[in-house]
Amino acid sequence: MHRYRSHTCADLTKENVGETVRLSGWVHRVRDHGGILFIDLRDHYGITQVLADPDSPAFKDVEKVRSEWVIRIDGTVKARDAALVNPKLPTGEVEIFVRDLEVLGTADELPMPVFGDQDYPEETRLKYRFLDLRREKLHDNIMLRSHVVRSLRNRMWDTGFTEFQTPIITASSPEGARDFLVPSRLHPGKFYALPQAPQQFKQLIMVGGFDRYFQIAPCFRDEDPRADRSPTDFYQLDVEMSFVEQEDVFSAVQPVITGLFEEFGKGRRVDAEWPRIPYKEALAKYGSDKPDLRNPIEMQDVSEHFRGSGFAIFAKLLEQDGTEVRAIPAPTGGSRKFCDRMNKYAQQEGLPGMGYIFWRDMDGQMDAAGPLAKNIGPERTEAIRQQLGLGIGDAAFFLGGKPSAFEGVAGRARNVIGEELGLTDKDRFAFAWIVDFPMYERDDEGKLDFSHNPFSMPQGGMDALNGDPEEVLGYQYDLACNGYELISGAIRNHKPEIMYKAFELAGYPNEEVDKRFGGMVNAFKYGAPPHGGCAAGIDRIVMLLADEANIREVIMFPMNQRAEDLMLGGPSDPTNEQLRELGLRVIPRD
Numbered sequence: 120m121h122r123y124r125s126h127t128c129a130d131l132t133k134e135n136v137g138e139t140v141r142l143s144g145w146v147h148r149v150r151d152h153g154g155i156l157f158i159d160l161r162d163h164y165g166i167t168q169v170l171a172d173p174d175s176p177a178f179k180d181v182e183k184v185r186s187e188w189v190i191r192i193d194g195t196v197k198a199r200d201a202a203l204v205n206p207k208l209p210t211g212e213v214e215i216f217v218r219d220l221e222v223l224g225t226a227d228e229l230p231m232p233v234f235g236d237q238d239y240p241e242e243t244r245l246k247y248r249f250l251d252l253r254r255e256k257l258h259d260n261i262m263l264r265s266h267v268v269r270s271l272r273n274r275m276w277d278t279g280f281t282e283f284q285t286p287i288i289t290a291s292s293p294e295g296a297r298d299f300l301v302p303s304r305l306h307p308g309k310f311y312a313l314p315q316a317p318q319q320f321k322q323l324i325m326v327g328g329f330d331r332y333f334q335i336a337p338c339f340r341d342e343d344p345r346a347d348r349s350p351t352d353f354y355q356l357d358v359e360m361s362f363v364e365q366e367d368v369f370s371a372v373q374p375v376i377t378g379l380f381e382e383f384g385k386g387r388r389v390d391a392e393w394p395r396i397p398y399k400e401a402l403a404k405y406g407s408d409k410p411d412l413r414n415p416i417e418m419q420d421v422s423e424h425f426r427g428s429g430f431a432i433f434a435k436l437l438e439q440d441g442t443e444v445r446a447i448p449a450p451t452g453g454s455r456k457f458c459d460r461m462n463k464y465a466q467q468e469g470l471p472g473m474g475y476i477f478w479r480d481m482d483g484q485m486d487a488a489g490p491l492a493k494n495i496g497p498e499r500t501e502a503i504r505q506q507l508g509l510g511i512g513d514a515a516f517f518l519g520g521k522p523s524a525f526e527g528v529a530g531r532a533r534n535v536i537g538e539e540l541g542l543t544d545k546d547r548f549a550f551a552w553i554v555d556f557p558m559y560e561r562d563d564e565g566k567l568d569f570s571h572n573p574f575s576m577p578q579g580g581m582d583a584l585n586g587d588p589e590e591v592l593g594y595q596y597d598l599a600c601n602g603y604e605l606i607s608g609a610i611r612n613h614k615p616e617i618m619y620k621a622f623e624l625a626g627y628p629n630e631e632v633d634k635r636f637g638g639m640v641n642a643f644k645y646g647a648p649p650h651g652g653c654a655a656g657i658d659r660i661v662m663l664l665a666d667e668a669n670i671r672e673v674i675m676f677p678m679n680q681r682a683e684d685l686m687l688g689g690p691s692d693p694t695n696e697q698l699r700e701l702g703l704r705v706i707p708r709d
Contacts, residue, residue, distance in 0.1 A: 123191055123223075129165025133212050135196045140215065142167060143191040143223065145253065146184050148234050156181045158217075160192065161253075166208055169194060169215040177220040187233060187253075189224035192217050241671070246685040248676055260673045263383065264661045268335055270382060271356050271657070274375045280333040280358070285320035287337070292319060292635055297341035299351075307702035313339035313352075316654060318574060319639045321359040322611055325650040326642045331371075332359045335657070341682075346669045347603060347659055350682040358608070359652035365594055365610055368651050369393075369552060372606065376598070376655070380548050383664045388547045393598075397555040401599075402522065403445075406530020408556075411602030412549035414537030418529060421446045421517070424503050430474070430494040433519045444519040445529060448507045449536050452514040453477035457539070458489065461516055464535060468528045470518065476500060477514035485511055534602065548600055548663070556595040559588045559625065568625050571595045575609035576651075577621060584620045594651070605660060608653025615643045 123143040131140065144162035151157075155172045158181065169192055171181040177192070184190060194215040205211030230246075231239045233253045244251045251257055272282070291298045291312035298312040314320075316338050324332050336357040344350035360368060373393060380389045394412075401408050404417045422443045425433040436442045452458070458475040465473040476489045487500045507515055516532065518525040537543040558577050560570035567588055575593035577583045583591045598606035612618045618640060622632045633640060661673040671677040678684055698704060 127164040128160055128162040128167040129209050131167060131196055131210050131213050131215070133198060136198045136213060138196045139193065139218075140196055141191065141193050142169070142215065144189070145233075146186055146188045146190060148186060149184060157214075158184065158192075160190070160215075163258075165210060167210045167213075167215060168199075168205075168208075169217050171217040171220075175217055177217045180220040180222075181217060184220075184222065185226065187226040187229060187250075188222060189226075191221040191223055193219040242679065242685060245671075245677065245679050248686050252675065257672065260661070260665045260667065261675050263665055264657070264673050264675075267379065267383060267661050267664065268354075268657065270379055271375065271655075272335060274378060275333040275356070275358075278331075278371060278375060280331040281329065282334055283324060283329070283332055284334060285314070285317040285324075285336065287313060289314050289320075290638075299339045299341050302701040302703055304700055315340050316355070317357050318572075319636065321357060321652065322574070322613075322639060322650065323642055325359055325361045326645070326647045330361050332652075333357060336654075344678075344680050344682065347662065349658065349670060349674065349677060350680070351678050354657040356655040356657060357652070358654065359650060361648040361650045363610070363649070363651050365554070365596065365651065368596075368608060368610075368653060372598070372653060372655075376550070376605070379660070380664070384548060385664075390547065390549050393550040393552055395552045395554050398553055398557065399555070401551075401553050402526055402530075406526045406528075406533055407602070408553050408597065409599040409602060409604040410530075410551065410553075411534060411537070411543065412551055412599075413545070413547050413601060414534060414543040416448055416450075416533050416537055416542065418445050418447050418533060419507060420444070421503055421506065424499045424506075425495065425517075425519070428495040428499055430491055433474075433517070436519045441521050442519065443522060444517055445522070445525070446503065446507060447473075447516040447518075447529060447533050447536060448509055449514040449516060449540060450509065450542065451512055451540050452536060453479055453512045454514075455488070458514055458516070461532060461536065465516075465518070465528060465532060468531065470525060470528050473532065474517040475514055476503065476517075478504060478509060478511050480511050491517065550598060550600050550605075553597045553599055554595075555592045556597075557589065558591040558593040558595075558621070561589070566626065572607070572609045573622065573625070574611050574618075576612040577617070580614075581617050581620060584617070584624060588624045596653070598653075598655075601663060603659050603663065604656070605663075606653050606655045608651065610649070610651035613643055613647040613649055615640055618643070 120141050125141045128142055128144050142160055144160045147159035147161040147166060149158050155170055158169045159166050160169050171178045192215065194217045196213050197216050199212055199214055229250065231243050231250060233250060236256060288301060288311045296315055298315065301311040301313065303309045303311060317334060317336050321332055334357045336355055337352055338355055339352045342348060342350055360371065377389055398408055401410055406418060420443055422437055425444045426437045428434050433444050458477055462472045462475065474491045476487055476492045479486050479488055492500045509515060518529050556571045558570065559567050561567055571593060572595055575595045578592045578594055594610035596608055597604050612621060619629050619632060658670050658673060662670050665673055667673055
């Protein structure tokens, strides 16, 4: 018999009754039922119940074991009494009568429980992540992640893509986030960078004559953490294709993602139709470039109803250039209590509030209530109701000013309204391609810079770059699903003269482009095919499939909110010897 086990803790059924078996695993819990000791023995695969009574030669050893000890047991498979069968376990029809026990590893008193789903502080869970991983839910999430990666890889191969690996130590390049720099020992004073993405390499693969590339790629970005973003590293399905247009990329990716969500979506509906929504339209209707389309609410511009109205706040706002009033319809939200709650929500988000109107039944007649209705009068109020398609029992909320100042809050309020009113369909994955992103944007100081991927081809090519930069659209696209950005990509700028011009508009002279991207620009001078691709965030995909709200619940060893590894102690102080080898000195911050 094998030194540690003849079966796993998920293998045994009624067919094994009478057999002598050997199992190894963790003591999930111990129970004493009138002098008979029961142990739920757990391994990676499942749980098997084992027992010992005073007649067992191992009884005294069983009495000593405690939760999370690692043990090996030998015993005989017995059928459970019909009344004691556990239908929740694959092994629930049998139990093992212990005849021999060996302790393979003892466990100190646990800093957190493994059994059950108690909510423990995240700092404790991350410090003792090896214990946290033993908990059923997290264990299942990590296994789901592994299966998702395998499925993605198989689907990409089956679709005609080939997997290649790109370097981890490379040169720094602006990808929209801070680099993790790596000092060079052989070249003192110079630094490598961990790749924010394999962007340049995958484009060079296309220049090298390969056609359909993919990679399950690690990416490194020194970013501020969010619930849906790791502050250090993440994995993405990286994709690039030659001789393609935007629709070709969509056609290649959609079956892969659809099949993945159908396979692991636990029966939830996966939308077959993925609309193409221009970036400006997404912001106008949903207040976000990653809209949750499970929520049917669409915001509308109602400026004309407030222009010159009795509501002075909005009327005066609309006298300024670039301002508007936007309405968020709220079907079934027509109560003062709900309206006041949403107004308070806007105040908590940093706005003065949200005006509202709600429609109610007053003696068999429709009545419009709320401060706005009184100020703008019945004709304007009725025109707003008709535009929004609302009726008795419904409400509408209003925000005014420059869209950039209130759009984000409006988008979040739309989500909250949809959730609280039960309008958001939770049993569904709703996808949309967000297209026609602007190539450039101005910062607070008026400086022009790239708003998205700097390597994208501008729509209209060189001609577009000779006009107003803020009107230039790129062949850039994101895939949104249930309020998250899952994929980002573009058709690439493969012509050096257009690339130089695009970077020049953003304040990068040719010399700077050659310095930062010399390898890629040089390659494009020797025959570059039109190409494009995208990257899908694996962590976020798994987070959605696992019904988790925090990305750390689907990463095996995540950092905490401050980008610290509490388990291994990173980041750590370098030794003086390490610093000397690298020619570095640490200067304390004031």
